[in-house]
């Protein structure tokens with residue numbers, strides 16, 4: 134009985150020490166999801182010239198915008214030509230505002246902006262357009278890329294594997310000792 138308890142206690146001790154070593158690392162796992170980034174973008178729209186990040190760089194097509202999936206874009210929107218525009222996330226890139234496509238309210242001031250927030254949950258290559266004048270006159274590329282995976286750190290997995298093996302071996306040894314334990318001969 135003494136050897137059985139000893140082996141069991143040793144296995145338990147090794148197991149618990151190993152687990153206590155691994156546990157703090159498990160909390161800060163590198164596989165934790167990426168936090169969304171806030172992306173502020175200012176756009177000036179013009180019916181005859183397209184879009185620009187500022188009044189002096191308006192072009193058709195406008196400047197490309199690239200974000201990562203999950204990013205929250207806050208557009209600050211001005212009308213460089215004082216015409217009425219809106220901003221549409223043209224998810225099917227047909228250069229028209231379709232039902233269900235995210236869009237801002239209308240705006241028509243070169244000095245007073247409106248804001249429009251879009252969470253880039255759809256990965257792919259799209260257009261941003263003016264829904265009133267269409268992409269033919271006012272469009273730009275919007276690229277939403279999936280986040281790149283962080284480098285994989287296998288240390289935790291290896292340590293966890295070693296813990297499992299140690300615990301199994303310890304338990305096996307304890308059981309083997311229990312089986313081998315000779316029965317005491319009956320007293321005469």
Ligand SMILES: [Cu+2]
Nearest residue numbers: 218263265266
């Ligand atoms: Cu417009």
